[in-house]
Amino acid sequence: MLSRGLKPFAIASVLASALAFALVFFFAPNDADQGFVQKIFYVHVPMAIVALFGFVAAGVMAIGHLRTGDRSWDMRSYVAIHLSIILGVGVLITGAIWAKAAWGHWWLWDEPVLVSFLIVFLLYCVYYPLRFSIEDPDRQARYSSVFAIAAGAFVPVNFAAVRLAEAVTHPRVLSQTGGNLPGDMRLTFVVCMLAMALLFITLFKLELSAKHSAAQLKRLRSRLELRAERAAAGPAR
Amino acid sequence: MIRTAVAVLRKDLTLELRTKESVPAMTLFTVTAYVLFHFGLDRDSLDGDLASGVLWVTLLLAAVIGVNRLFATEREEGGIEAFLLAPVDRTALFLAKAAALFIYLVLLELVAVPMFALLLLGPDLGAALPALLPILLLANIGLAVTGALVAALAAASRARELIVPLLLPPLVVPLLIGAASATEPLLRQAADSEDLGRYLALLVGYDLVFGLIAFAVFDFLLED
Numbered sequence: 001m002l003s004r005g006l007k008p009f010a011i012a013s014v015l016a017s018a019l020a021f022a023l024v025f026f027f028a029p030n031d032a033d034q035g036f037v038q039k040i041f042y043v044h045v046p047m048a049i050v051a052l053f054g055f056v057a058a059g060v061m062a063i064g065h066l067r068t069g070d071r072s073w074d075m076r077s078y079v080a081i082h083l084s085i086i087l088g089v090g091v092l093i094t095g096a097i098w099a100k101a102a103w104g105h106w107w108l109w110d111e112p113v114l115v116s117f118l119i120v121f122l123l124y125c126v127y128y129p130l131r132f133s134i135e136d137p138d139r140q141a142r143y144s145s146v147f148a149i150a151a152g153a154f155v156p157v158n159f160a161a162v163r164l165a166e167a168v169t170h171p172r173v174l175s176q177t178g179g180n181l182p183g184d185m186r187l188t189f190v191v192c193m194l195a196m197a198l199l200f201i202t203l204f205k206l207e208l209s210a211k212h213s214a215a216q217l218k219r220l221r222s223r224l225e226l227r228a229e230r231a232a233a234g235p236a237r
Numbered sequence: 238m239i240r241t242a243v244a245v246l247r248k249d250l251t252l253e254l255r256t257k258e259s260v261p262a263m264t265l266f267t268v269t270a271y272v273l274f275h276f277g278l279d280r281d282s283l284d285g286d287l288a289s290g291v292l293w294v295t296l297l298l299a300a301v302i303g304v305n306r307l308f309a310t311e312r313e314e315g316g317i318e319a320f321l322l323a324p325v326d327r328t329a330l331f332l333a334k335a336a337a338l339f340i341y342l343v344l345l346e347l348v349a350v351p352m353f354a355l356l357l358l359g360p361d362l363g364a365a366l367p368a369l370l371p372i373l374l375l376a377n378i379g380l381a382v383t384g385a386l387v388a389a390l391a392a393a394s395r396a397r398e399l400i401v402p403l404l405l406p407p408l409v410v411p412l413l414i415g416a417a418s419a420t421e422p423l424l425r426q427a428a429d430s431e432d433l434g435r436y437l438a439l440l441v442g443y444d445l446v447f448g449l450i451a452f453a454v455f456d457f458l459l460e461d
């Protein structure tokens with residue numbers, strides 16, 4: 001049930017990723033300043049955007065859980081955060097590589113987006129110890145949802161605050177990744193963005209259905225065990 | 238709701254007055270932290286960004302101690318269950334806890350800020366004080382609101398001593414940015430108050446956003 005649409009999404013993300021890589025390597029021109037290394041942008045930026053979107057979406061799903069009391073929404077929120085954390089590791093690593101290649105340092109504190117992302121990442125890392133240190137399943141779902149909502153709202157606040165702090169010391173125009181991309185680069189970027197989003201949705205569905213089957217297996221096994229116990233106890237009575 | 242909150246707050250303050258658990262510990266921690274910073278930075282007096290950073294990081298870490306203890310008696314004595322049995326609005330508990338934390342922070346700062354001026358601060362505190370007070374006030378509100386929410390989140394967890402120090406610091410980064418950046422020009426040798434309004438606006442925004450969120454979700458933490 002939960003895996004509905006998994007196969008088309010999987011195929012679509014494979015095709016989109018293949019197209020994206022082809023465009024990145026054979027179509028998009030090398031950057032005039034940074035040369036070949038700028039192409040990490042096509043992985044780094046979509047990954048960051050999808051991860052942030054995943055964090056905020058997890059907050060929205062958590063609202064769904066608190067409103068309806070349906071625990072499957074909490075499971076969705078958990079899977080979204082989990083995948084976004086994994087993407088987040090990728091974002092920080094590719095960001096560091098890019099920063100080293102472009103500016104000569106592994107880490108730059110005056111890059112507000114990178115710094116904000118690190119703070120958000122650190123915050124979401126606490127989701128795991130919080131979630132898995134609560135035993136009661138209902139309470140675990142509720143507390144995790146509250147965390148997901150508060151943290152989801154924290155994401156934009158944090159980005160605004162970090163940018164405010166940097167804007168004073170380093171006034172500059174932040175349109176590098178946005179409006180002024182030349183056409184070929186923009187097309188490649190849009191395809192990469194799409195591929196990453198499809199990949200995220202595919203992984204999301206896969207993980208959800210895996211969690212669902214695991215839960216079902218557990219239920220079936222406990223039912224079987226119960227029946228075996230009854231059968232063993234039966235003749236003695 | 239206000240009456241319930243005041244009753245819970247009065248209970249908390251009476252308890253704190255008798256046991257003297259949180260505020261003295263927080264105060265002691267800040268003074269110890271100043272000593273650590275003195276040796277860690279190997280500086281006798283600080284000014285500007287260094288002074289503002291040391292002051293605010295110390296205050297935020299001291300707040301962690303207060304947040305960790307915020308629901309301690311409720312947890313140990315089963316106060317939450319008793320509160321849930323009473324026919325009162327649950328948000329009152331949040332209000333009371335945030336107010337208690339706010340008062341603890343004010344009491345802490347009454348000692349910690351003068352101690353900072355005495356031990357580490359180079360420039361005169363008196364000149365900075367009028368502008369410092371609104372910053373302290375707004376940061377305390379934000380810390381109280383976020384702290385009460387974090388304390389309630391951690392209260393159900395087995396690893397609560399771990400959750401609070403991990404969860405609170407990243408959540409209050411915007412608060413630290415606002416407070417430390419607003420304080421920095423005030424503590425320079427030639428005191429100044431540039432960009433004060435902008436950072437005060439950031440603090441107000443943070444207080445509003447997290448106040449509303451905590452207000453909206455707190456009920457769900459008490460449903461059992």
